[in-house]
Amino acid sequence: MNPLILRRSALRAASRTRVSSAVVPRRTFLTIIEQGKEGWRLSLGRDPVRLSPGLNINIPLYHAVHKIDLRESSISIPNLPGYTADNVPVACSGSLFYRITDGYKACFEVSDVQTNIRNTGTSAVRSVLGHFTYDQVIGDRNELNKRLNTVIGNSIANWGVECTRFEIQTFQPANREVERQLELQMEAERNRRKQLLDTQAQINVAEGQKQRVILESEGHLAAKSNEADAAFKTVVREAEARKQQALMEASALAQQIDALAEAVAAPGSAPGPAERKQALTALIELRRLEQLRAIAAGTGNSTYFFGDRAAMGLGSTAGEAYNVDYAEQVKGGLVRKGRVDSGVAQAAI
Template sequence: MTVDYSIYLVLAAALVALLSSALRILREYERGVVFTLGRFTGVKGPGLIILIPIIQKMVKVDLRTFVEDVPSQDVISRDNVSVKVNAVIYYRVIDAERAILNVEDYHAATSQLAQTTLRSVLGKHELDEMLAERDQLNSDIQEIIDSQTDTWGIKVANVEIKHVDIDESMIRAIARQAEAERLRRAKIINAEGEQQAAEKLVQAGEQLARQPSAMQLRYFSALYDIAGEKTNTIVFPIPADILAQLTPGKRPPEAP
């Protein structure tokens, strides 16, 4: 009887092991790539999957979005400036069959491709473009990586450049360049203001020249503005013709 029970226990254990190897449960975001005697026979899931023990094998594939931190890369820009750049890439598997059959490790392959693409793309741009046109660079890198990972069944959703680290001496040089640029703009604005003021003065002079009495009124208006400050002493010339009119019996000197 003891021998009979041991046989039943062995059979029960074998049956449990057989069922555990034959029954698989895949979550909603998982797919199973099934191989029968080493040959690809289909993609199954999600839910309950029944496999033929020993004959069939299954490889799970996660369809959720992966976030890959691209390590800091040494990049030499087109204007020969050495910088360190790191980024983050968001991608997911859209074809489980190609992700398993066409590449050994799609995670490592995507990471290495992102590193090389980051160096090659940024090396074609100057430092100012790296700092000012980051959105365009992100789009260019994402497009290149996505086109090359398409054969692996990978969809690259987004690429973001995180940091552009610059040497301390280069930071000082950029600060001096920015200061010089601000001075240049200030001088240009000042010169444009002087030019506009000169044009307005010419127009005002032309209008005043049409009526001599208008010049006298403008002259008295300027004196009135100066007289507002009581601490000032005002000395102004009086035309000879006005003095002749104010002094009886005297005529203004004739012009030679």
């Protein structure tokens, strides 16, 4: 016989032996429940008994053991098509995290707990996604996760399963055309926001200019008010100063009159009204002399005539020797007289 054929026959026999050994399970009277899991043993399909982690008895053909993982697990939901509230076709994927809290319900209230949890999560994602717009999901994905966690948790609570959280992993438009339309929409939205910001900036600039003008006008008003107050106080103080000066001058004049009256009065006697009047007349004459001295020292072109009226043939009165007003009157009379004489001469010619 051909050696190649014998080798192939031996390989086929070995493979059949390995398959048979893999298919036929080894039966034992003991079973091990790992930590973090829970077991339920049925006797001829009934009377479930809870098995704690460790070594437990398992009689073949009489007992059947169901193991439940009590640790937190996750189910991946692949790219799932759906529609948002504004009718945008999208594709999203996520992970559903759950934990079995009641092993009895998970074993006997539902046929296949993981498959049903996956189906519930898939339908919940499509349902909840229809309550949110595309911008809401993009802007706040946590709100969608919270809503999914609540909806899925309420649906699987009767199976003794707790939904710990749901995380959206990918969220994107279903095709390129929708993505392009959304990009145009987002660009328009950005332009609108830019225009709003520019308008608000212009409003802020105008408001700043308005406030600047108001503050400047208030500053000018305050400055004018301060200037008016300063001028008023200056006038009041100058008037008070003049008043004090007049009082001081009057007091000095009274002292001078008293001193002159005492000098004119007889020795050892008090000055009377006559002496005071004589002293006042003398002071007035002295003041007139001071005025005449000031007029003489001035740069005016006016000509003044001084002298008594008797010297001019017009009579004299006591106290009018240096009357400036009288001199002006005499000067005016002479001028008028010269004009009259010139007019008579011209008429005669």
